[in-house]
Amino acid sequence: xxxxxxxxxxxxxxxxxxxxxxxxxxxxxxxxxxxxxxxxxxxxxxxxxxxxxxxxxxxxxxxxxxxxxxxxxxxxxxxxxxxxxxxxxxxxxxxxxxxxxxxxxxxxxxxxxxxxxxxxxxxxxxxxxxxxxxxxxxxxxxxxxxxxxxxxxxxxxxxxxxxxxxxxxxxxxxxxxxxxxxxxxxxxxxxxxxxxxxxxxxxxxxxxxxxxxxxxxxxxxxxxxxxxxxxxxxxxxxxxxxxxxxxxxxxxxxxxx
Amino acid sequence: xxxxxxxxxxxxxxxxxxxxxxxxxxxxxxxxxxxxxxxxxxxxxxxxxxxxxxxxxxxxxxxxxxxxxxxxxxxxxxxxxxxxxxxxxxxxxxxxxxxxxxxxxxxxxxxxxxxxxxxxxxxxxxxxxxxxxxxxxxxxxxxxxxxxxxxxxxxxxxxxxxxxxxxxxxxxxxxxxxxxxxxxxxxxxxxxxxxxxxxxxxxxxxxxxxxxxxxxxxxxxxxxxxxxxxxxxxxxxxxxxxxxxxxxxxxxxxxxxxxxxxxxxxxxxxxxxxxxxxxxxxxxxxxxxxxxxxxxxxxxxxxxxxxxxxxx
Numbered sequence: 001x002x003x004x005x006x007x008x009x010x011x012x013x014x015x016x017x018x019x020x021x022x023x024x025x026x027x028x029x030x031x032x033x034x035x036x037x038x039x040x041x042x043x044x045x046x047x048x049x050x051x052x053x054x055x056x057x058x059x060x061x062x063x064x065x066x067x068x069x070x071x072x073x074x075x076x077x078x079x080x081x082x083x084x085x086x087x088x089x090x091x092x093x094x095x096x097x098x099x100x101x102x103x104x105x106x107x108x109x110x111x112x113x114x115x116x117x118x119x120x121x122x123x124x125x126x127x128x129x130x131x132x133x134x135x136x137x138x139x140x141x142x143x144x145x146x147x148x149x150x151x152x153x154x155x156x157x158x159x160x161x162x163x164x165x166x167x168x169x170x171x172x173x174x175x176x177x178x179x180x181x182x183x184x185x186x187x188x189x190x191x192x193x194x195x196x197x198x199x200x201x202x203x204x205x206x207x208x209x210x211x212x213x214x215x216x217x218x219x220x221x222x223x224x225x226x227x228x229x230x231x232x233x234x235x236x237x238x239x240x241x242x243x244x245x246x247x248x249x250x251x252x253x254x255x256x257x
Numbered sequence: 258x259x260x261x262x263x264x265x266x267x268x269x270x271x272x273x274x275x276x277x278x279x280x281x282x283x284x285x286x287x288x289x290x291x292x293x294x295x296x297x298x299x300x301x302x303x304x305x306x307x308x309x310x311x312x313x314x315x316x317x318x319x320x321x322x323x324x325x326x327x328x329x330x331x332x333x334x335x336x337x338x339x340x341x342x343x344x345x346x347x348x349x350x351x352x353x354x355x356x357x358x359x360x361x362x363x364x365x366x367x368x369x370x371x372x373x374x375x376x377x378x379x380x381x382x383x384x385x386x387x388x389x390x391x392x393x394x395x396x397x398x399x400x401x402x403x404x405x406x407x408x409x410x411x412x413x414x415x416x417x418x419x420x421x422x423x424x425x426x427x428x429x430x431x432x433x434x435x436x437x438x439x440x441x442x443x444x445x446x447x448x449x450x451x452x453x454x455x456x457x458x459x460x461x462x463x464x465x466x467x468x469x470x471x472x473x474x475x476x477x478x479x480x481x482x483x484x485x486x487x488x489x490x491x492x493x494x495x496x497x498x499x500x501x502x503x504x505x506x507x508x509x510x511x512x513x514x515x516x517x518x519x520x521x522x523x524x525x526x527x528x529x530x531x532x533x534x535x536x537x538x539x540x541x542x543x544x545x546x547x548x549x550x551x552x553x554x555x556x557x558x559x560x561x562x563x564x565x566x567x568x569x
Contacts, residue, residue, distance in 0.1 A: 053444070079446040091441035093434050103427070104434050105445045111427030112447075114455055118419075124427065167445065 004067060006031045006206050007052070007083070007175050012061035014047050021047040023230035024061070029175065034197070034207040036221035038214070038241075040251050044230035045210045046088075049179055052208070053085040054078045066174065080107045084168035088179040090160035092152035092167075099148050101163060102135035103128070105170035135170060141199075142166045143192060158189035165196065175206045182213035194220060218242075226250065259399055266402040268518065269511070273406075273413045274471045276510035279494045280416050280503055281463030287501035288424055289456040290436030292357040295344070296464060296491050298364030301371055301483035302340050303333035303465025304472040308384040309377070311473075315386075318379050326390055326473055333469035334462040341461020345454040364488065371480040383479030387472050405474055412470055413507065416463055421503050423459070432456055486541070490517065493544050497551050499558030508559055516547055 005028035014022040022044040029035045039045050050056035052063060054075035063071045065081055073081065084105075093101050109131075110116045111124035139145045142162040147154065155163060161181055168176055181197075182190055190213075197220060201207060211217045217224060218238040225235040228250040234241065241247055278300060285291040307329035314321030324332070348359050371378045378384065390408055394401040423429050431452055434442040439449050472478045490513065498509020520543035528536040551558060 055440070055443075074448075076443045076446050076448050079444065085444055087441070087444070091438045091444075093437035093441065095437055096430075096433060100430060100433075104430060104442070104447070107446055109427050112431055114423070114428050114459070117422050117426040117428060128427070171446070 003031045005029055005064075006033075006066055007208065008064040009048070009052065010062040010064070012048070012051055012063070013059045014044075014051055014056060015059045021230055022051065022058075025227065025230065025232055027225060027232070029206055029208050030223075032201070032204055032206055033223060034201055034209060034221050036217040036224040036238075037208060037210045037227060038212075038217060038224060039227035039233070043227040043250075045227055046179070047230075048227065049085075049177060049210050053083070053177055079105070079168075079171050079173065082172075082174035083177070084171055084173035084175070085177040086161070086164040086168060086179055086181065088183060090157070090164045092155065092160050092163050094153035095151050097149050098139055098144055098152055098155075098163060098166075099132060099135050101152050102138060102167050102170045103131050105167045106131050107171050131170075138166045138169050142196060156186075156189075158185040158193070161185055161193060162189070162196070165193070165200075169200065173205065175208065176200075178207060178209045178211075180211055180213075181209065182211055182216045190216070214242075263399050263402045266399075266406040268514070270402070270406045270409045270474060271471075272511045272514040273409045273507075274467050274474065275491065275494060275514055276413050276507040277416050277467035277470065278464050278491050279498065279506040279510045280413075280420050281460040281467065282491055282495050283500065283503055283506040284420055284424070284432075284463070285456055285460035286495065287506070288429060288436065289432040289453070291345075291453065291456055291460075292353055293360045293457070293460070294357040294488055294492075295360030295362075295364035295367075296488040297483040297485060298360075298367035299337050299341055299461045299464040300468035300471075300487065301364075301367050301480075303337045303468030304478050304482070305371060305378055305384065305468075306336045306465070307333040307469035308387045308472045308478055311388050312384055312386055315379070315384075317376065318384075319377055326388055329473075330466060330469045333465045337465020337468070338458040338462035341464070342454050342458035344461075345457025346450075349450055349453060361485070361488075364483075364485065368480055368483050371483065378480070381480065383477060384472075385477045387476050387478065389473055389476050409470060409474065412466070416466070417503055417507060420463070424503065489541070490514075490544065493548050495558075496548055497558055499560035502558070502560035505558050505560030512559075513544060513547070516543055520544075 007029040009025060009027040012022055012025045025048055037045055047056060051058050054073055058071065062069060065083055070078060070081055110120060110127055116124060136145060136148055139148050142165065144159060144162060144166065152163060181193060185193060194216060197207060209217065209221060221238065223235060224238055224241045226233040226241055226247050233246055233250055234244050278296060282293065282296060285293045309320055310322045310324040310332055311326055311329040312320050313323060344360060344363050348356055351359055372381060391404045394404055431447050434447065435449055435452055443449050494509040494513045495506055497513050499505030517540055520540045524536040524539045525533060
């Protein structure tokens with residue numbers, strides 16, 4: 001990598017009581033890259049994801065975002081620092097409209113301060129108008145514009161994944177963590193999802209993808225990191241990784257052994 | 258006729274005080290999903306704060322500050338907001354039933370403190386001679402009742418407008434998001450802790466204001482005004498009116514209070530004198546039955562939650 005990594009994990013370790021879920025894992029995601037993180041069940045991918053997203057604090061190790069340490073930042077501070085995430089099982093706000101779902105993701109809103117509603121209503125109205133316009137643009141890019149004013153509960157499983165991606169896009173993140181975006185998405189919508197991730201990536205947004213769907217990982221990711229037993233096993237292109245005997249061992253034999 | 262207008266004004270004044278409390282609960286429960294069952298405690302804090310600060314000197318009780326009524330109300334809001342905010346902070350990790358039990362406990366503690374801290378609250382004797390707004394009009398009961406109604410209606414309207422603005426603002430949108438999915442809201446950069454405390458504090462301030470207004474409207478307060486029945490009534494009002502709607506909160510308060518008073522009239526008219534004391538419980542039964550009917554026929558209340566609508 002020529003440019004410094006946009007997201008870097010240094011020797012992350014997470015213990016839950018006696019279980020070491022992540023064990024000295026290091027990872028560097030380059031600017032503009034789509035990096036896939038794969039590994040057999042129980043390899044520690046989800047814990048790794050939660051560590052990066054800030055919903056779990058590491059036992060030791062450091063996390064750097066654009067060269068700046070964010071290890072101790074709580075989960076709600078990460079999006080404003082440029083790190084967005086989606087959930088494996090989407091978590092839309094079901095009773096809020098799609099537009100409102102997106103508007104919530106905008107960072108640094110004047111109107112989210114309690115007194116602002118009384119002190120600067122005009123400024124809030126202007127911000128809201130601009131944000132709503134942007135929200136509708138993003139929704140139309142995700143093919144959700146026809147449902148923009150519907151409550152999110154009407155969406156199908158795949159549309160919810162698109163909504164989560166749309167929502168996080170609203171915050172102009174530099175890096176997006178995707179937790180199994182393909183899980184439970186029907187094949188035609190999956191094509192849309194892959195296509196949109198590529199399009200967003202083309203604008204310079206970096207992705208880190210945890211995924212079981214090898215087809216999706218192969219098609220999307222520039223580089224793949226394989227995790228096993230909480231640690232870094234190997235990395236490379238899809239082709240290199242799929243031929244690596246250690247990977248085959250981890251998936252077929254190693255996990256059981 | 259004059260009597261009837263006077264009574265109507267008195268009835269509506271009481272109902273609107275309940276409406277203010279219900280508006281406070283609507284912010285906490287209807288918007289944010291905080292299961293606060295300690296309403297009576299926050300109303301009591303507001304009532305006692307304003308009463309203690311505005312009453313003349315009384316032997317054996319702290320007081321004699323002689324603050325103007327409006328200053329008493331402002332202090333009541335501030336102190337109740339602090340107490341409610343602290344409750345919100347102390348219960349950050351508690352959800353649903355656990356939060357309900359804890360807030361219920363807070364209300365019991367407040368009531369017991371009011372009953373026993375004689376030097377501060379007058380204990381079981383309560384606080385009397387609370388100054389009444391426009392006391393000079395007292396010689397003309399009708400005008401006095403109407404002026405009081407006017408003041409209470411103005412306070413209700415101010416609370417309604419302020420809360421309506423807040424709930425339609427991006428701030429209110431964050432509260433709704435926290436109600437729907439706290440983890441998702443956190444992932445979008447919202448501090449669940451901070452907003453929960455704010456919702457507790459703002460709702461509490463409104464409840465405290467209602468308590469203070471009522472104290473000055475009646476002129477006398479005692480610890481048994483602030484028993485769990487009050488909390489129950491307010492919850493019934495919000496359920497009937499429609500949780501999530503400020504209009505519903507106001508309407509529900511008036512309707513439930515009418516049923517409460519109506520049931521009281523009916524029992525006093527129909528039940529033999531010997532049984533009257535026990536028949537008073539029928540008021541609670543009437544509210545319970547009404548609540549069941551509403552939940553069966555129109556679970557979202559009169560002004561069902563207008564959820565899923567954008568901010569146009």
